[in-house]
Amino acid sequence: MAETVIEVRGLRNQFGSHVVHENLDLDVYRGEILGVVGGSGTGKSVLLRTIAGLQRPAAGSVRMLGTDMETASEAELRGLSERIGVMFQDGALFSSLSVLENVEVPLKAIPGLGTELTEALARLKISLSGLPWIAGDKYPAELSGGMRKRAGLARALALDPEIVFLDEPTAGLDPIGAAAFDEVIRDLSRSLGITVFLVTHDLDTLYAVCDRVAVLAEKRVLVTGTVEEMAEVDHPWVKEYFLGPRARAARGAIAAPPTKG
Numbered sequence: 001m002a003e004t005v006i007e008v009r010g011l012r013n014q015f016g017s018h019v020v021h022e023n024l025d026l027d028v029y030r031g032e033i034l035g036v037v038g039g040s041g042t043g044k045s046v047l048l049r050t051i052a053g054l055q056r057p058a059a060g061s062v063r064m065l066g067t068d069m070e071t072a073s074e075a076e077l078r079g080l081s082e083r084i085g086v087m088f089q090d091g092a093l094f095s096s097l098s099v100l101e102n103v104e105v106p107l108k109a110i111p112g113l114g115t116e117l118t119e120a121l122a123r124l125k126i127s128l129s130g131l132p133w134i135a136g137d138k139y140p141a142e143l144s145g146g147m148r149k150r151a152g153l154a155r156a157l158a159l160d161p162e163i164v165f166l167d168e169p170t171a172g173l174d175p176i177g178a179a180a181f182d183e184v185i186r187d188l189s190r191s192l193g194i195t196v197f198l199v200t201h202d203l204d205t206l207y208a209v210c211d212r213v214a215v216l217a218e219k220r221v222l223v224t225g226t227v228e229e230m231a232e233v234d235h236p237w238v239k240e241y242f243l244g245p246r247a248r249a250a251r252g253a254i255a256a257p258p259t260k261g
């Protein structure tokens, strides 16, 4: 039985009178890549932020890596934040710092690490994210959107997290760049055993890398399962999303990958 690393129960999020989530339950298992999908405004990013501890829920509980985030002490929450990494849509990099310096930011919080080791670890994360060595010395404004995303991923990986949260990692990338990014995510999860919580609209990503999918609708997680299982779900949004022409194309791409050379 897989270990549950995130357990959400009875979650409510609201902004004023606008209830985004009500009675939402979700389990995430160690080592899996979970794709979170749902219509625009269903609260995928709010859910990510709540679980990652960046936003407090109005009600309900989030247990991450065995710690109840509501009752945890400051020190426990700090410890927990070192075991997760978050990558935002635009990479959320500091524009005045080079890529290397950006990735070094979380590492500098480790006492006694030293300048050389900090730089070596940051450079390792930069290359794990699929960026060339030289990219470390560039500033965010000098990079393409895809490279900035990889730099954001490198920073999310800085502290060897057990769980990585990715908010629309392939949004705005061309199809080749998006497929390459999918591959990086899959390789990282498989080789380092990282659990990935991935918010996406990208059907290709769902079919290519996700072990399971969680569909947000009606203010809660309506259903979870494999992408294949989604085709059997009798709900109008799920049917339209997973049985529409784009889903057919994404499924077809997996069934018949392009032949080489």
Ligand SMILES: Nc1ncnc2c1ncn2[C@@H]1O[C@H](COP(=O)(O)OP(=O)(O)OP(=O)(O)O)[C@@H](O)[C@H]1O
Binding pocket: 015, 020, 038, 039, 040, 041, 042, 043, 044, 045, 046, 047
């Ligand atoms: N800080 C905030 N203050 C007020 N309302 C907010 C805030 N953050 C999110 N919301 C609202 O919560 C709802 C869910 O937002 P969220 O960004 O999580 O949706 P989403 O499913 O990620 O959407 P999309 O797919 O378009 O990115 C939206 O109606 C949004 O306007």
